[in-house]
Amino acid sequence: xxxxxxxxxxxxxxxxxxxxxxxxLADHEDAAEALNDVLLTAWRRREQIPADPHEARxxxxxxxANVQRNQQxxxxxxxALVRRLRADPTAQRPVEPDAVGGEVRDAIDALPGxxxxxxxxxxxxxxxxxxxxxxxxxxxxTARTRYAAARRRLRATLSPLGDEEPxxxxxxxxxxVPVVAHD
Amino acid sequence: xxxxxxxxxxxxxxxEDEHDPDCAACRAALTRRPAHPWRRRLAVAGxxxxxxxxxxxxxxxxxxxxxxxxxxxxxxxxxxxxxxQCQSTFTVHAEGGHRSDPESVEAAKAILAxxxxxxxxxxxxxxSLKEEYAHTTWEGPGPEPDYQYALDSQDMLENQALSxxxxxxxxxxxRAQGLRPGQVSLVTESLCDDHEMATRR
Numbered sequence: 001x002x003x004x005x006x007x008x009x010x011x012x013x014x015x016x017x018x019x020x021x022x023x024x025l026a027d028h029e030d031a032a033e034a035l036n037d038v039l040l041t042a043w044r045r046r047e048q049i050p051a052d053p054h055e056a057r058x059x060x061x062x063x064x065a066n067v068q069r070n071q072q073x074x075x076x077x078x079x080a081l082v083r084r085l086r087a088d089p090t091a092q093r094p095v096e097p098d099a100v101g102g103e104v105r106d107a108i109d110a111l112p113g114x115x116x117x118x119x120x121x122x123x124x125x126x127x128x129x130x131x132x133x134x135x136x137x138x139x140x141x142t143a144r145t146r147y148a149a150a151r152r153r154l155r156a157t158l159s160p161l162g163d164e165e166p167x168x169x170x171x172x173x174x175x176x177v178p179v180v181a182h183d
Numbered sequence: 184x185x186x187x188x189x190x191x192x193x194x195x196x197x198x199e200d201e202h203d204p205d206c207a208a209c210r211a212a213l214t215r216r217p218a219h220p221w222r223r224r225l226a227v228a229g230x231x232x233x234x235x236x237x238x239x240x241x242x243x244x245x246x247x248x249x250x251x252x253x254x255x256x257x258x259x260x261x262x263x264x265x266x267x268q269c270q271s272t273f274t275v276h277a278e279g280g281h282r283s284d285p286e287s288v289e290a291a292k293a294i295l296a297x298x299x300x301x302x303x304x305x306x307x308x309x310x311s312l313k314e315e316y317a318h319t320t321w322e323g324p325g326p327e328p329d330y331q332y333a334l335d336s337q338d339m340l341e342n343q344a345l346s347x348x349x350x351x352x353x354x355x356x357x358r359a360q361g362l363r364p365g366q367v368s369l370v371t372e373s374l375c376d377d378h379e380m381a382t383r384r
Contacts, residue, residue, distance in 0.1 A: 007213075014209035023198045032208040039212050104196035123190070124197040151189065158192055159184045 006046045009056045010039055016057075017064050023124060024068050037067045061125070061135040065117065107157045115150035118143060259300045263341040269375040271342065273300075273349060276368045287357055287366040294356040295369070298349060308344035308351070338375040346371040 001009075017038055021031040041063050042049060050056045108116045114136055121132035133143035184192075256274040263269060275295055277288045346369065354364035 011209075011213060014213060015206045018206055018208050019200050022201070028208070032211065035208055036212040100192075101196045101198070104192050105198070108193070108196065119193060123193040154193065155184055155189055158189070 001046060001049055001051055003046075005051075006043065006049060009049060009053065009060070010042060012053075013057055013060050014039065017060060020061065020064055020125060021068055024120070025071055030071055034064070034067050034071050037070075038064045041067065058127075058131055058134045061121075061127075062137060065135055104154075104158060107154055110157075111150050111153060113146075114138070115146050115153070118147050119150050119154070122147065255296075257295055257298075257300070259345075261300070261342060261345055263338045263375075265337050267338045267375060269338055269342040269373045271345070271371050271373040273346075274370045274372075275353070276370055277366065284363055284366040287362040287364070290357055290360055290362050291353045291364075291367040291369075294353045295349065298352055300345070300349065303345065303348045303352065305341065305344040305348045308347040309340060312340050312344055312347070342371075342373050342375060 014035065018031060018035045021034045021038075022028070025031045025034060038060065042060060045063075048059070050059055108119050110116075111119065117136065118129075118132055121127045121135055122129060125132075127135065129143045129147055130140045132147075133140040136143070138146075256272045259271050259273065261269045261271060273295055275288060275291045277285070349371070350369045353367065353369060357364045357367070
């Protein structure tokens, strides 16, 4: 792959990689730094980038997965340090706009090992399980087993959410036109 | 909950993408690579000299002001023990938002401006950092990656030790004046020669 080819692959995938990192790091500066690390790593290892564009994309996501894991490790260490400083340990948390989405994300985060990332790659990034396995560097059969385990755990955790009675449609009542009797 | 409902919940949990068609971060990263070396940003927050570390290129700002006043960032070139050099910019910031103490902040800036950074002894901070990194364990998620960025490279350690030593000097100086170190933070932005990844295995 020539330098121009590498440039093209990186440019084509950078926006998606940035969104991938933003979804996991939830901090613009961390995501920007992580993206820079991904591109630097890709450039240094450019001879390893597959020639096929789709394979190259998966390879880049694999790099991004490692980079964000490193970032999260640094963030974990940083957060532990910052907690010693701040009276309000929740001050740095991003605002959570939707409660249900937040609960589901918490449940995904709580999954052990790679289970959570498998779910995110499948449902957030739209990868097949085989592609997700490639990103994570694990056999597809392992990915399938782990994904099934993840779903079992999530179903148990999230069932109360899915079983809730739907809210009555108050907007319909508010906006409803009074019934007028016709002759 | 059936499979369809679970799928819907999981897919809907994807965080909203911000509208950013130009992807400024992408442009910055693409133009920065590969000509510019890896940049590191170190921030040392106040109080107990706690170090906050972020790595990457996001915020390696350069401010071309001469430090004729206390508000100007202090620039310094540190030659670490392996001969590499780190170009650092130290800037004092207020902590605590509207409750910050301007007197402490101003005093911290004055202390920083008066420090002889070449003469600071970093040996104690260096030993402390090495101890910290020696006991760092992988906290997931997932398996430990087969490489990491050079969190524990010599230039990283010595540069971070210098940041901590500077913050210690500021904290000590503030306490001596009856002021509050917790009201200030010191941000150190550094660009070091060694920017290669360290191989773990």
